Amino acid sequence: xSYTRTLSVRLFSLCVLAVGxxxxxxxxxxxxMEDDQDLRAISYSLEAQSNDGAIPDGxxxxxxxxxxxPNQTLVTLELDDGAxxxxxxHPAHIHNNSADEGGGIALYLTPIxxxxxxxxxxxxxxxxxxxxxxxxxxxxxxxxxxxxxxVVAQGNVGSNAEGDEEDGLDLRDNLQTTTYPLSAQSNDGxxxxNGISGNVTIQGLTEDLSLVSITLEADGAxxxxxxHPAHIHNNSADEGGGIxxxxSPIDGSDExxxxxxxxxxxxxxxxxxxxxxxxxxxxxxxxxVVSQGNIGSNAQN
Numbered sequence: 001x002s003y004t005r006t007l008s009v010r011l012f013s014l015c016v017l018a019v020g021x022x023x024x025x026x027x028x029x030x031x032x033m034e035d036d037q038d039l040r041a042i043s044y045s046l047e048a049q050s051n052d053g054a055i056p057d058g059x060x061x062x063x064x065x066x067x068x069x070p071n072q073t074l075v076t077l078e079l080d081d082g083a084x085x086x087x088x089x090h091p092a093h094i095h096n097n098s099a100d101e102g103g104g105i106a107l108y109l110t111p112i113x114x115x116x117x118x119x120x121x122x123x124x125x126x127x128x129x130x131x132x133x134x135x136x137x138x139x140x141x142x143x144x145x146x147x148x149x150x151v152v153a154q155g156n157v158g159s160n161a162e163g164d165e166e167d168g169l170d171l172r173d174n175l176q177t178t179t180y181p182l183s184a185q186s187n188d189g190x191x192x193x194n195g196i197s198g199n200v201t202i203q204g205l206t207e208d209l210s211l212v213s214i215t216l217e218a219d220g221a222x223x224x225x226x227x228h229p230a231h232i233h234n235n236s237a238d239e240g241g242g243i244x245x246x247x248s249p250i251d252g253s254d255e256x257x258x259x260x261x262x263x264x265x266x267x268x269x270x271x272x273x274x275x276x277x278x279x280x281x282x283x284x285x286x287x288x289v290v291s292q293g294n295i296g297s298n299a300q301n
Contacts, residue, residue: 039067039168040129046077046139046155053143053150054086061119061153063109063139066169067129074169074211075109075132076262077141079119079153086114087284088144089227089249090152092121098160099138106137110248110259111145111227115283117246122211122260134159145252146225176204178271182214182279182293189281189288191224191252196290198257200247200277204267212247212270214279216257216291224252226282228290230259236298237276244275249283272296 042065048058059079066074077092084090089111096103110121125132135158143150155161179202184195198216205211214230216222227249234241248261263270273296281288293299 039171041066041166041168042133042163043166044139044155044157044161044163046141046153049151049154051143051150051152053147053152054088055084055143055152058152059084059119059141061141063155063157064166065129065132065157068124068169071126071128072124073127073129073132074122074124075107076122077109077112077120077139079112079141082119083112083116084114084119084152086143088146089113089229089251089283090141090143091145091148091227091251091253092139092141094132094135094137094139094157096137098136099154099156103137106135108251108254108256109139110261111251112141113227113229113246113249113283115229116243117248117261120262121248122262123258124211124213124260132158133163136160145227170206172204172206174204176267176271178202178267180277180293180295180299182216182277182291185289185292187281187288187290189285189290191226191228191281191288192222192290196222196257196279198279198291200293200295202267202270202295205262208264208266210263210265210267210270211260212245212263213260214247214250214258214277216250216279218257220257221255222250222252222257224282226284227251228279228281229283229286230277230279232263232270232273232275232277232295234275236274237292237294241275244273247277250279270296274298 141153230247248259279291
């Protein structure tokens with residue numbers, strides 16, 4: 001699926017807190033957008049950046065701003081060739097100024113898991129569509145949290161680029177959300193040996209598309225020089241099972257300790273699924289789990 005061609009989304013505002021944090025156990029069928037109001041979208045190209053890191057030729061991709069309501073925008077990333085195959089997650093940010101000028105991080109985006117998940121990520125940012133379209137900025141996708149100096153994809157956005165305007169979002173009438181707790185998992189790893197609790201929220205967007213968001217209760221960033229990959233696994237946590245759906249990693253340096261990913265199944269499918277969520281220490285150390293919780297038919301809400 002190409003988000004810049006076929007994405008149809010219905011989001012809500014009552015269940016999203018500042019900086020995208022989500023209320024536990026919130027269900028809603030309301031939106032700030034009028035039924036007859038046309039939503040907007042715009043895409044910008046990201047060019048491959050040659051480098052001396054693990055992906056020397058860089059990667060091409062697209063960043064898209066999707067209008068949600070007057071105060072929120074969904075920002076999606078998509079790499080042209082899918083996952084990079086690297087044993088790291090690739091953090092991404094919107095930076096101040098143009099790419100030629102360079103500038104500090106203005107907004108954290110959700111990292112892309114190099115090991116799988118189609119080379120995509122998503123994040124709701126607390127900025128209006130107009131403010132992002134007019135923003136003096138550019139996007140960087142980096143090799144890893146530990147190697148932010150290596151950029152694998154880059155592109156100007158907002159006032160620094162024309163972009164390709166597209167049809168806006170076709171919002172689902174029935175808006176539903178379910179949040180499940182994640183319990184801290186003690187482990188022998190070098191990151192968060194006591195584990196980190198949190199929650200996972202499933203939001204129904206279209207009839208066959210859901211936004212799955214994770215927030216860790218880390219009291220700020222986890223402090224790790226890695227990103228923490230996450231997945232929906234088959235069966236209950238006690239039974240254990242293989243990965244069914246890739247979620248997006250959480251950047252260890254992100255003060256909000258959150259991530260989101262668009263999953264191509266319905267809200268009903270995920271909230272009835274026989275599964276559980278694992279948040280791992282890193283792509284290179286998937287055997288170490290820092291947070292875990294049952295979802296769907298295995299959860300008690």
